[in-house]
Amino acid sequence: MRTPPILRSPRATGAALAAVLTVVTVCAGDAVARSYPFGPRTRSVNDLGNQFVPFHAHLWDLLHGRADGGLLLNWQSGFGAGFLPDLGTYLSSPFALLVGVFPRDRIDLAVYVVTLVKTGVAAAAMTWLLTALRRGRGREWAATVLGASYALCGWSVAEAAYNPMWLDGLIAFPLLCLAGEWARTARRPVPATLLVTLAWVSNFYTAYMATLGAALVLVVRLLLEEESSRERVRGLVRAVRTALIGIGLAAPVLLPVFLGTKHAYPGWTREFAPAAWPDVAARLLPATYGFFSPAVFLGTGALLLACVTAFHRELPRAERWVWPGLVAAVALSMQWGPTHLLWHAFATPNGSPFRQTFVLSGIVVIAAWTSVARAWPDRRALLGGAGVLVLIAAAAAPSALLTRWTYPLFAAGLVAALCGLALVRSGRFLALAVLLLVGAQAGQAAATTAYDDRQRLKQLDDYAPWGERQRLQADAVADADGWPRYRTDPGLEQSTANDPLTVGGQGGAYYSSHTPDVTTRTFLALGGGFTSRGRALQSLDNPVTDTVFSVGARVHVPRDPHQVWNRPDDRPVTVTRRDVPPLVTVRPAASAGPFGRSPFRNQEKLLGAPVYTLPKAVLRSADGAAAPDRNAYAYEAPAGTYTLSATCPAGSEVFLWAPDLFGTALLGAGGEPADVRGDLPARRAGMLPLGPGSGRIAVTLRAERDGTVPHESLGCLDPGRLASAVAGLKRTGATRVTVSGSGLHAELPPHTEGLAVLAAPRIAGWSCDGRPAGSYLGLVAVPVGGGRTAVDCSFRPPGLRAGSLAGAAALAALLATAFGPAALARTRRRRRLVF
DSSP: OOOOHHHHSHHHHHHHHHHHHHHHHHHHHHHHTTBTTSSSBOOOBHHIIIIIHHHHHHHHHHHTTOSSBOSSEESSSTTSEEOHHHIIIIIOSGGGGGGGGSOGGGHHHHHHHHHHHHHHHHHHHHHHHHHHHOOOTTOHHHHHHHHHHHHTSHHHHHTGGGOGGGHHHHHHHHHHHHHHHHHHTTOOHHHHHHHHHHHHHHOHHHHHHHHHHHHHHHHHHHHHSOOOHHHHHHHHHHHHHHHHHHHHHTHHHHHHHHHHHHTBOOOOOOOOOOOOHHHHHHTTSSSOOOTTSOOOOOOHHHHHHHHHGGGOTTSOHHHHHHHHHHHHHHHHHTTSHHHHHHHTTTSOOSSOSOTTHHHHHHHHHHHHHHHHHSSOOOHHHHHHHHHHHHHHHHHTTTOTTOOTTHHHHHHHHHHHHHHHHHHHHHTOOHHHHHHHHHHHHHHHHHHHHHHHHHHHHHHSOBOOOSOHHHHHHHHHHHHHOOTTTSEEEOOSSOSSTTHHHHHOSOOSOEEOTTOBHHHHHHHHHTTOOEEGGGTEEOOOOOHHHHHHTTEEEEEEOOOOTTSTTOOOOOOOOEEEEOOOOOSEEEEOSSOOOOOOSOHHHHHHHHHTSOOEEOOOOEEEETTSOBOOBSSSSEEEEOSEEEEEEEEEEEEEEEEEOOTTOEEEEEESSSSOOEEEEOBTTTBBOOOEEEEEEEEEEEEEEEESSOEEEETTOEEEEOHHHHHHHHHHHHHHSOSEEEEETTEEEEEOOTTOOEEEEEEEEOOTTEEETTEEOEEETTEEEEEEOTTOOEEEEEEOOTTHHHHHHHHHHHHHHHHHHHHHHHHHHHHHHHHHHHO
16 A cells, blocks of 8 residues: 555655654653653643533533533533533534543543644644745754744643643644635635634634734735735735635634623633733743743744844845844734733733733744745854843843753753754754754753643642542432433532533533623522632532422532642542422412522522521621621621521521631531632632521631621521422422423423423523523523413524524635636636637
């Protein structure tokens, strides 16, 4: 069997070698840091463990037919959430499908492999782009090293490593530059358009930044190439057409994602602050880490070649100044507020504010390739570039981001790069020169990867990979599952904010950039807790809300020992079962009125029955002094120990609502205190069960931070009243419920009159019986009566229809682009034959 021509191509070989070098280097760095899967240290920090691994686990379930829901509707999170926006944000990269070939309990390994593959493909894509911009015959191996340096840039190993969907942007930048090059030269219009579509579907956020960067590269190419003004304009028009059609083809994903962000609960906003220039200089060097500075590290060899460009006398004068000028302009744009907003689609990110750094890294690499593609730099150019690099390193000296390894690694890399390039220029010892350049690049990148791995664990929250705890939790959920007769919640003692996606069930916990505003506000009204300023919702561990949302089984697991604030916990895994009504119940047609301030009363309103007694609670400090009021609704509670006293009727179950308290709560003497994790506005503690209490009760509160305690912080639940309310809802509820990946069908008792209420938040996209669904205190509702005995509700994400129409129009435009010229040529030939 003959080898395909592309695999015999030196360009393809160079691209493949760049990918291999990149993957081996990343693995070496992770192994040195003893990071998963090469050691005991978890790599699941921040949103990687809290969002991305759980979403990839849900994708695995979808691929294997085990998920509750489909591409449009996710029944497992937030008691029902739209899934297409999450899919388009976290999982639409074709590489995400690789998780399907791994075992379910190796999902962390699957995500790691996806990360490696994306990083390697980025190296290959950049290598291919460089040789497309200028072939550089005899110097293709330098493009291989530079392609690897791009994929191993500081942004990649420090930030994108735990945000794997950002790596699609790392791939997108060279692909979009390649599409721009094809448009400039009037070649491959269909593949160029499809590259744009691939980039925007894979991750629209970083694709937007990559598109801006590719546009800048295209403008420079148009200016530098010897073309007429008319040809330049035509090339620019072709590029704009390619981009518009390509983005239009992605519209079925893009519009639902865009509208998903519009319907999401408002996240944390912050003002942009430029990084200190010494820190900016420091992040060009190896073995540095910082969350609020641009990680432009590329390896000393790549940076040296970029600095050489301005001194390289064998380059045309325009190239010697335009490429360094573009690098400087992009670097400055990252530090200026208006252009910072432009790079980030006019919204300052909640986290790292320099997410466009990969574009700057790519432009630096293109500038570096420009300095060697025509000819190897001479001694003068090398010395000039080295001098600039040394000045940058000196400017970084005041930065606190430097480590004891930074300057030694920098010096070793600079010496190796200078020696390697000098040997190449001389034409002797080529193998040694290649070894020096590749070794310097790989060594610095591996060391930086290892250092960043360690620093992330010190500075960010982290989560354990799949282990015995998750296995026991998943087994308990599977054994108790009764969906759709009732929901099974994996529990409040969560390992991540997306436990339902990781271990199964249909719980209330949900963490996404698209967490709906109506879901968060409904949970808050009912006493729910959150982290991430309202984007990460916690399970509602309460018999009243379990009744409302038809949670018939609730799993309880020991506190996660991986979380540093948790105390040792040897409790077994247990399941609490509860008699609950079906997913669809019938309420009186009269309006229930809006929610009020008290979550206890709000729960009663949604339940439709009074079940709580709200006693007057008195808060006293450890010395017996009455706590002062913060305002008309809450006590002031500085850090310390307090006693909260009240009186409950006999047979009551006591619940605490203290959303701003961070500490513990204990009812009576002895027993195990309950953790309360509030710290507004970032964290909000949910309503907690404290146990049975009758007569005079005393709750000991230990506040570890300053906070507040509401006046109506205690609720005494009457189990008998709750049982009566459940019986009433079951009597009038649906007799049969079936669910799908896009909706629900419920059969009702004969002669039903009133308002059918679905135990799911009324997020945008729900319709029932062909009309937009109504809302009953934040839940999906539809009027029933007149002999109707069934309700059909369907969910279609906002923007799906408009996006599909836009995609169809773009497809027509692409077909016209592909076949229009040929059809026009045939028509002209026929006319010549006729006349």
